[in-house]
Structures are given as C-alpha cells and as structure tokens.
Amino acid sequence: MRLYTAEEMGRADRAAQEMGISGRVLMERAGVGMASLALERFSPRRAVAVCGGGNNGGDGFVVARELHRAGVEVEVLATREEYRGDPEANLRALKGLGVRMIRPEELGVSLGRADLVVDALLGTGFSGEVREREAALIRRINASPARVLAVDVPSGVDGSTGEVRGEAVRADLTVCAHALKVGCVISPGREHAGEVAAVDIGLPSEAEVEPSVVLNDAASLAGLIPRTAEPAHKYSAGALLVVAGSRAMTGAAVMTVAGAQRAGCGIVFLVTAAGAAPLLDARLTEAIVEGAPEDAEGHMGEGALEAVLGRAGRASAVVVGPGIGVGEGGRRLVEGIVREVEAPVLLDADAITNLSGSDALAAREAPAVITPHAGELGRLMGAGAREISASRLRHAREAAARHGCCVLLKGSDTIIAEGEKAAVNPTGHVALATAGTGDVLSGVIGALLSRGMGAYDAARAGAWAHGRAARLWLRETGWPAESLIATDLLPHLPRAFAELLEGRPPR
Numbered sequence: 001m002r003l004y005t006a007e008e009m010g011r012a013d014r015a016a017q018e019m020g021i022s023g024r025v026l027m028e029r030a031g032v033g034m035a036s037l038a039l040e041r042f043s044p045r046r047a048v049a050v051c052g053g054g055n056n057g058g059d060g061f062v063v064a065r066e067l068h069r070a071g072v073e074v075e076v077l078a079t080r081e082e083y084r085g086d087p088e089a090n091l092r093a094l095k096g097l098g099v100r101m102i103r104p105e106e107l108g109v110s111l112g113r114a115d116l117v118v119d120a121l122l123g124t125g126f127s128g129e130v131r132e133r134e135a136a137l138i139r140r141i142n143a144s145p146a147r148v149l150a151v152d153v154p155s156g157v158d159g160s161t162g163e164v165r166g167e168a169v170r171a172d173l174t175v176c177a178h179a180l181k182v183g184c185v186i187s188p189g190r191e192h193a194g195e196v197a198a199v200d201i202g203l204p205s206e207a208e209v210e211p212s213v214v215l216n217d218a219a220s221l222a223g224l225i226p227r228t229a230e231p232a233h234k235y236s237a238g239a240l241l242v243v244a245g246s247r248a249m250t251g252a253a254v255m256t257v258a259g260a261q262r263a264g265c266g267i268v269f270l271v272t273a274a275g276a277a278p279l280l281d282a283r284l285t286e287a288i289v290e291g292a293p294e295d296a297e298g299h300m301g302e303g304a305l306e307a308v309l310g311r312a313g314r315a316s317a318v319v320v321g322p323g324i325g326v327g328e329g330g331r332r333l334v335e336g337i338v339r340e341v342e343a344p345v346l347l348d349a350d351a352i353t354n355l356s357g358s359d360a361l362a363a364r365e366a367p368a369v370i371t372p373h374a375g376e377l378g379r380l381m382g383a384g385a386r387e388i389s390a391s392r393l394r395h396a397r398e399a400a401a402r403h404g405c406c407v408l409l410k411g412s413d414t415i416i417a418e419g420e421k422a423a424v425n426p427t428g429h430v431a432l433a434t435a436g437t438g439d440v441l442s443g444v445i446g447a448l449l450s451r452g453m454g455a456y457d458a459a460r461a462g463a464w465a466h467g468r469a470a471r472l473w474l475r476e477t478g479w480p481a482e483s484l485i486a487t488d489l490l491p492h493l494p495r496a497f498a499e500l501l502e503g504r505p506p507r
C-alpha cells in the first residue's frame, strides 16, 4: 500500500488534472468513497459534518450529500464565509437539497444529538499549529460521544509527518483519498487516526509519484530475504558475533542469540562477561560462548575488546549492546568495535547509550544499524524522549544523517531510516511492549546482516518479522496481548519468515 506526504499527493493530483481528470471528479470520488465506508462501518442516523475552508471541507460537503442521500439526518457547519471553486459548487448542491446548515455556536447542541461526526476541517493543506478558532472546534468534536470519521487526515495532524502541535481530532476511522497519508501511520498522528483506510479516487497510475516514505509491508519486502546456497556450511549460512550480557544480566544475551538462531544464521558466537559465561554456555546449546574479562560491576571491561576482535574475524556481522551495562568500560568497548570491526555492526540498548556524545559512528565507513527506542535516541542526539516522540520521522532521519548509519526507531510504528530512504513498519503491536523483545529484534536483524542483507533491508525485514511473530502468537493462543513474553516470539519467527519467503501478504 502506498504512503504519500501532502506534497506528493499534491503533485499526483496536479498530474492527474494535467491529464484531463478534473479536481471536481477527484473530490466527488473521494467523498463518495468516504461516505460509503462511513455508512458501512457506523450505520449513522444523525450526522454532523464540520467542514473547513479548503478542499478537505469540499470533500466533507460531498460526504454530507451522500449521507443525506442515504437517509441520514445531516447538519453541516461550513466555517468559511465564502467558498470558491469545487467546494463552493458542492456547498451549493447541499443547500439546494435543503440540508440544514448550522453556525459554530449551534455545534454543541448538534453534536449532542449526533451519532457520527465528519471531520473535514483540515486536511493535507494544514501544518504547524492550529489557529484558535479551529482549535475550539476540534475540542468540541473530541468532547462529543459520537463516532468520528476523519476525512483524509484527522484535523490538527500534520499529514506528512504525524506531528501534532496543539489540538488534533481523535478519530475512530480515517479515510484517506487515494493513498494513506504518512501522518496517519506515524505516532502521534497514528493514535489520532484510529483505523486507517484509503479510497480510490480515480487517479490514473500514470499520475503516481515516487514516495519518500514507504509502508514496510510484505509486498515491499518480497524477494529480499536471501536463501543459503549450495554448497553450504555453517559459516556460509551466516556467522554472527553477539556481544551481550553481564554478570547480573544474562537474559538479554539469551534472547539476542535465540532470535538470531531462529532468523537463520549458521553459527552464533557470544562474547559475554566472564562471570556470566558458564551459565550462558549451559543455556545456549547451539552457540559458542566465550567469557571476556569483567570489571568490578560484572560488566565486560579492560581486555574485553581484544576478546571481541579475536572472534570478529570469523563473523560476517556483529551485534553489540543488550545487557552490557553503561559506563566508561562499555564506552571503550563499543567505540572500539565501531572503529575496528569491518563486518556490519548492529548497536542496541546500552551500546547506543554508551555512544552518546561520541562521533565514532559518523567516522565509521562500514555498514552500521542502530535500534534505539525514543529514550536511547534522545540520549544519542542530546534531546529528551518526549522531543523525539513528538517528531519521530524527523529525528530518525536526522540521526541517520548525523551518524551515517541505518536507524531503526522502535515503537508501535517502528521507523527505519537510512540516507534518503524511510519506511514505517505496520506489523508492530502493543504486545511487544515488554522486556526483552528488543533483544530478540537485535538478534534477528543481526542474523539477516550476517546472511548478507544490506543494513536498511535487514532492519526492515527484521522489524516486519518480529512484529508478525507477535501477531501469530496472538492468533494462535487467543491470549491477551499483555501476556506475551519475549521468548514467546521465538517459535513464531520461522512462520513469519516463511511468509516473507513465500511473498504472501499476511491475512
């Protein structure tokens, strides 16, 4: 499925109009499609359409006309004194049909009676902060108990980024014209959008433009997962070195290694703190475990880098971070790995925190992936987690540019960014908000790197399979999402990868 920013949608729209398809036709098809979804989903009896002064409002007038035609009792608030062009024509048609027009001061009463609100106040023509007049209307809509259908974008959400500065409508369903708007799939816009759907507005394929952000769906990943070729041995199948764990943190190493094994690499080496090594060796039957010198806190310390570099020569990728601890020793270890290891490196968790303020990544030439959550990215970028969360796409891109690496910013809407490219992963699930799932993800992406995938593709495929595994677990068990534990993902990873290999989009 296609994702468009406001600018890309505008270009595609202009291209269609140059081909002779009028804006009026596009608006008509958008409104008709949106109304038909609203009727199907909500079976409304009394609706209020709140329509702004632009084409989003114009779509809203068409939705209102269609609802009226279907027998719904409709009231319309048109916020502008005078309309022009297509919105004007559609407003005139509504008035001709005798649809009741209301004034802003009547909105409260009308909303109290309605079971559906059509939010057509602001669409892709909006960005920045909502003016007070519109903000007041948004607050009214949000206070109403009626279901909310957002036209194209929930009003107040930046359709190109998902950023919300000030008020924004909270919709039950957002129906986008032609392509999903980027802002409807990235948090916080994503949470405002509710369920998201797209309607066909008759835009010809010749009018499509190159999107800057892609939806990381199974179709977009088809054919990317490599198979182990004959003649094969365990090294040719991918040899991953995992640098993880400390005396008091052994689970992180277990989950990273196990994730990697299920994502199909031939052999996994684990270098961990000496005090943790015997226990981990006993738990990780198939892995080769080596203890490295540790400091007083039980973290890998002085001499650990040598142990890692000794193993790294045989590895086709390295994962470093889960459970290693934060401190000066960890910092030297991670900087040394970033500087010295030529194979692709994935940095997660404490490895990212250990690099805050360092320019080691920017100086590195070989591929690298970092997999932070908002807090970790904040520490790396000298910002707060809230600042990162408010502008996720921008910060993921900035981090990728500044550190010259691939960035996977975790969340229900995991974002993968590298250079000019960006993808939003749709398989994420709240079930994954539990300790250890990030360690599994590091292992999965590390395994894909070790099998020869490029950083961006490995991160995308790993994110997809990881989220999909959670969804398969939910489907199989029927248990509440909150009950998932990280190791539950492991037996479902093979099925998720099988789906990617078959190129079959999930049901």
Ligand SMILES: NC(=O)C1=CN([C@@H]2O[C@H](COP(=O)(O)OP(=O)(O)OC[C@H]3O[C@@H](n4cnc5c(N)ncnc54)[C@H](O)[C@@H]3O)[C@@H](O)[C@H]2O)[C@@H](O)CC1
Pocket: 009, 010, 012, 013, 014, 026, 027, 030, 052, 053, 054, 055, 056, 057, 058, 059, 121, 122, 123, 124, 125, 126, 127, 128, 129, 130, 131, 134, 151, 152, 153, 177, 201
């Ligand atoms: N291909 C297209 O581009 C199509 C666009 N359509 C609709 O047209 C919309 C885009 O229309 P427009 O470009 O006219 O823009 P919008 O209608 O989204 O927004 C313009 C209106 O928002 C107001 N506004 C802008 N910034 C504001 C702020 N900070 N605070 C308060 N009000 C603000 C403006 O005064 C103007 O009235 C899409 O979202 C979609 O709903 C559809 O008709 C189908 C075709």
Ligand SMILES: [K+]
Pocket: 056, 119, 120, 121, 122, 123, 150, 151, 152, 153, 154, 155
């Ligand atoms: K809207």
